[in-house]
Structure formats: structure tokens, C-alpha cells
Amino acid sequence: MRNPVAAYRLLRQMRNDLIYIVNQPNLYQCKKYQNESDANLPDIPQLEDLDGAASGLIRLQEIYKLHPEDITKETSLNADEAYNVGLVAYDEEKFQHAFLWFLYSLDRLTEYSTTTEEELLHYLSSSVYHFGSLSVAIYFSQELLNLDPSNDEARAQLNRLLHLQSNPDIFTLNTESSNYETLCRGEVDERTSKRQRALSCRYSTGGGNPRLMYAPVKEEVEWDEPRIIRYHDIISDREIEFLKNISRPQLSRSEVYESGISKQRISQSVFLGDSPEVARISQKIADATGLSMETAELLLVQNYGIGGRYDPHVDAFNTVNDRIATFLIYMNDVEIGGATVFPKVGVAVQPKKGSAVFWYNLLRNGEVNWNTEHAGCPVLVGNKWVANKWIHELGQEFRRPCSLSDWE
The missing domain is CATH 1.25.40.10 (Tetratricopeptide repeat domain)
Structure with a gap:
């Protein structure tokens, strides 16, 4: 509804x-x-x-x-x-x-x-x-x-x-807002014309991946630091309908890692095993990012309904075999609301059906990149379907080499 x-x-x-x-x-x-x-x-x-x-x-x-x-x-x-x-x-x-x-x-x-x-x-x-x-x-x-x-x-x-009572007060609403809230309302966006000149679009073959030589992916840099990439048309309408159809009967109230039912995340979700259809989507993610899916988590499908949102958070936990990267697929256009915002850098990414956004949660030295803190804005009208793939560190040693730099 x-x-x-x-x-x-x-x-x-x-x-x-x-x-x-x-x-x-x-x-x-x-x-x-x-x-x-x-x-x-x-x-x-x-x-x-x-x-x-x-x-x-x-x-x-x-x-x-x-x-x-x-x-x-x-x-x-x-x-x-x-x-x-x-x-x-x-x-x-x-x-x-x-x-x-x-x-x-x-x-x-x-x-x-x-x-x-x-x-x-x-x-x-x-x-x-x-x-x-x-x-x-x-x-x-x-x-x-x-x-x-x-x-x-x-x-x-x-x-x-x-x-x-000491002094009469005049009723006024508190007008203070967090950067998260102002980004959700579209009042702030740090992508100035000067900054936008540093951003780019291209057809990418994933560094020479044979599967992409004749069908490169459409890659757009939404932000340069941290690097946030959008892949357009990464998933087909048929694949989207498949994911929705197998997810609907299994959806349950979302939980947050080790904390049970969550008020931080208001959505319904289900993890999907790697059936042949889901495995093909995982392969697309591997081809686009150049990362191994061997230690990645199962694909998480989420539906955000009335006021559905996910409060500001980072995906990494600062643990062994941490979540090195996030691949977030949008499975529908949202009528009003539902943007993915990055409050620390002032960027809002709007949902677009069939596209996905990708970013690294960790710096090359293994530390958490706190600038990747992000949130899902509340859905004001309509609903929002996304699929999430969290990719882990193990298996990426030669695909994304480490660095000894304190800032990389």
C-alpha cells in the first residue's frame, strides 16, 4: 500500500x-x-x-x-x-x-x-x-x-x-536537525559543481574480466572519498521479480547483528541461499567489483514499508574477517523518500530500479572507514525493495591489497 x-x-x-x-x-x-x-x-x-x-x-x-x-x-x-x-x-x-x-x-x-x-x-x-x-x-x-x-x-x-513558571514561553518547534535528516529532506548535498567535475561515468570491464568484455557494466562515481560507485542496470526486471516472489512468504521483522528485533532498522527481511538464480546475481556482483564472493554473506532482501528506514550506522564491526565492502541493489523506484544518505560526507543517493551502489567499509590498512556511515531515509510514499550483499575480507588479499598507510 x-x-x-x-x-x-x-x-x-x-x-x-x-x-x-x-x-x-x-x-x-x-x-x-x-x-x-x-x-x-x-x-x-x-x-x-x-x-x-x-x-x-x-x-x-x-x-x-x-x-x-x-x-x-x-x-x-x-x-x-x-x-x-x-x-x-x-x-x-x-x-x-x-x-x-x-x-x-x-x-x-x-x-x-x-x-x-x-x-x-x-x-x-x-x-x-x-x-x-x-x-x-x-x-x-x-x-x-x-x-x-x-x-x-x-x-x-x-x-x-x-x-x-518563571518566564512565559512561546511555543515553537525545535528546528535543530541532524545532517542525516537534512539530507533526507534534500536540503543539503555537498556535490557542488566543482566537486562534480571530479566524478565520472564509464563502461567498465572489471579490469579485463572476460565476462564483461562484450557486455561492460555502466559505472558512475557518485562520490570520490569515500568512493561510492553506482552500477546502472546491474539486475534485470526478471531477476527483481524472482527475488521479490521468493522473499515475500519468508519476510520477517529485521534484526540487527547480535541484538534481536530492531528499532534502528524498520523493515522486513530475509536471507536467501545461493540457488542457481541467486548465484547468478552473486556472480554479477563479483564481476562488477572484482571481489571474491567465497566469504560473502548470503543475499539479504529487505522491504521497507510505512516509515521504513535504517538509522545511521556503519556496516563494519572492527572484527576479524570484517565486512570489507557493501553492495546495495535497488529493486524499485521509490515515489517519495527512501534515499541512501552518507551524513559524514553530505551525499544522498536516490533509489533507482535495477541499479546498485557499492563502497568499501574498510580502508586499505584494515581500519574502519567511518566516513562510510550511512542511513536509509524513511519511505514517505510507496515502499522500497533492496537486496544487500556484504562482502568479507578473507579471499580479497590479492584483489584489494593491504596498505601500511595510516590514511589509505
């Missing part, structure tokens, strides 16, 4: 409807239905699935500096749906974003809403207090007391706020 808000609404509605259906007492008179329902209960979207979808919306809001009205331009949320997104933001201590969702919810309250005005005023006061706007927090606490004069908790909260 291309619209993240519509996907969130669908997931929420599916959960509510399915729970309502399986809990109908009349239906449980049928023993067969009861057994089938109990067996299928794990397929009902769980609360963590809803929270994950809401967290994706919040991440889009955070990275791309969006208001709820911007995110819901095509598909709106009702008061209850927006309130739940606000609660997730509040629990994640993203109080500025929570405040905006609670305001959005307050503006959409109806007689059919299960969310109450009292709940919203309480969270509006609390969230705005947490990012330092005491005067606005006091205003919402007073509004809550006007609505419910007998609310002792609200009165105590108001007294605390009045005690803390």
Missing part, C-alpha cells in the same frame, strides 16, 4: 473488526469455528503492529518536518486514530510531535469519538510541558479545570506548573 496513513487505518480497522468477530458469543456455539478461530488468532494484527505503524508516521513527521495535516492530506484520521498516534509519540518521548497529534485529535472530536476532551487536554498540557513551554502547559491545564472543576489531579498539575 503506497499511502502510509491508509495502511495504518487499514491495520487498525482489521484488528478491531477481527477481535469483534472472534469474540461474538453466538459464533462460539460452533465448535469447528471456535477451533479455527483460535488457530488463526496469531494472524490478527497485534498492538505492537499498530504501534509500529504509528511510529512510522511519527518518523516521517520527524525526518521530513511534517505536521499531521501534511501527512493526512490524502487520507485523514479521525480523533481516536490521531489520539493513538499521539500516545505512541508520547511514549517514545517525542513530545513535540505528540502535542501536534493531540491538537489534531482535539480538532476532530465528535459525539461518536471514544477519546474524551479531558484526556486530550491532559496530554496536551503534559506534552507541551516536557519540551519547555510552561505558559502553554498552564493554559491547557486551566482549560481542563474549567471543563472539570472537580479534577484534583488537574488542579495539582496546574499548581506544579504555576510553581515552576
Whole structure:
């Protein structure tokens, strides 16, 4: 589903409807239905699935500096749906974003809403207090007391706020952004006209590889230091569809090395064994890069959906037989978002179907090249399919010789 808000609404509605259906007492008179329902209960979207979808919306809001009205331009949320997104933001201590969702919810309250005005005023006061706007927090606490004069908790909260108040604050959103966020928004790109003159395109035979003599690969240098290369048309539409089709039934929530389920990487992924079709793709990678695939990891296919992203990180671990290089294949064009950005050097690489980007994670002296820190920007509209090949040091001794230099 291309619209993240519509996907969130669908997931929420599916959960509510399915729970309502399986809990109908009349239906449980049928023993067969009861057994089938109990067996299928794990397929009902769980609360963590809803929270994950809401967290994706919040991440889009955070990275791309969006208001709820911007995110819901095509598909709106009702008061209850927006309130739940606000609660997730509040629990994640993203109080500025929570405040905006609670305001959005307050503006959409109806007689059919299960969310109450009292709940919203309480969270509006609390969230705005947490990012330092005491005067606005006091205003919402007073509004809550006007609505419910007998609310002792609200009165105590108001007294605390009045005690803390020294100077009235004006509500402003924090405008500080990391280089990662500004790159994702397209506000920064260090590829000046002078720098671009150092970049180049060519047809490459991989240093005289016989397989590439009559079918060279299209090689474009996206950045010179660290050297980031894009290979155009490295994988065919047929190969892409094959990878997607065999991956879909096996996709599971991504994990990060030795740390289990990850909040750093929001995607679904699966490692694919070297079947003949996958082996041919690995051979293409070997031909283009000139590196051996003998100690490379299995091909990792990933799908990024609602707000899917991968926070800034390096691929190397500074261990024996480390990941010397990364080969990242784009399997579709992304409508909005989803760029691969390198915050330390100020470069953003846009996904392009059939192309791949390649870089070395290690310097020739074996040290980690920290300038290769990179991130996957959140997908704003649509989804993103990639395939990743991490290539290891062993077997590359004569293909990429070492250096004793401290900087190489």
C-alpha cells in the first residue's frame, strides 16, 4: 500500500473488526469455528503492529518536518486514530510531535469519538510541558479545570506548573536537525559543481574480466572519498521479480547483528541461499567489483514499508574477517523518500530500479572507514525493495591489497 496513513487505518480497522468477530458469543456455539478461530488468532494484527505503524508516521513527521495535516492530506484520521498516534509519540518521548497529534485529535472530536476532551487536554498540557513551554502547559491545564472543576489531579498539575513558571514561553518547534535528516529532506548535498567535475561515468570491464568484455557494466562515481560507485542496470526486471516472489512468504521483522528485533532498522527481511538464480546475481556482483564472493554473506532482501528506514550506522564491526565492502541493489523506484544518505560526507543517493551502489567499509590498512556511515531515509510514499550483499575480507588479499598507510 503506497499511502502510509491508509495502511495504518487499514491495520487498525482489521484488528478491531477481527477481535469483534472472534469474540461474538453466538459464533462460539460452533465448535469447528471456535477451533479455527483460535488457530488463526496469531494472524490478527497485534498492538505492537499498530504501534509500529504509528511510529512510522511519527518518523516521517520527524525526518521530513511534517505536521499531521501534511501527512493526512490524502487520507485523514479521525480523533481516536490521531489520539493513538499521539500516545505512541508520547511514549517514545517525542513530545513535540505528540502535542501536534493531540491538537489534531482535539480538532476532530465528535459525539461518536471514544477519546474524551479531558484526556486530550491532559496530554496536551503534559506534552507541551516536557519540551519547555510552561505558559502553554498552564493554559491547557486551566482549560481542563474549567471543563472539570472537580479534577484534583488537574488542579495539582496546574499548581506544579504555576510553581515552576518563571518566564512565559512561546511555543515553537525545535528546528535543530541532524545532517542525516537534512539530507533526507534534500536540503543539503555537498556535490557542488566543482566537486562534480571530479566524478565520472564509464563502461567498465572489471579490469579485463572476460565476462564483461562484450557486455561492460555502466559505472558512475557518485562520490570520490569515500568512493561510492553506482552500477546502472546491474539486475534485470526478471531477476527483481524472482527475488521479490521468493522473499515475500519468508519476510520477517529485521534484526540487527547480535541484538534481536530492531528499532534502528524498520523493515522486513530475509536471507536467501545461493540457488542457481541467486548465484547468478552473486556472480554479477563479483564481476562488477572484482571481489571474491567465497566469504560473502548470503543475499539479504529487505522491504521497507510505512516509515521504513535504517538509522545511521556503519556496516563494519572492527572484527576479524570484517565486512570489507557493501553492495546495495535497488529493486524499485521509490515515489517519495527512501534515499541512501552518507551524513559524514553530505551525499544522498536516490533509489533507482535495477541499479546498485557499492563502497568499501574498510580502508586499505584494515581500519574502519567511518566516513562510510550511512542511513536509509524513511519511505514517505510507496515502499522500497533492496537486496544487500556484504562482502568479507578473507579471499580479497590479492584483489584489494593491504596498505601500511595510516590514511589509505
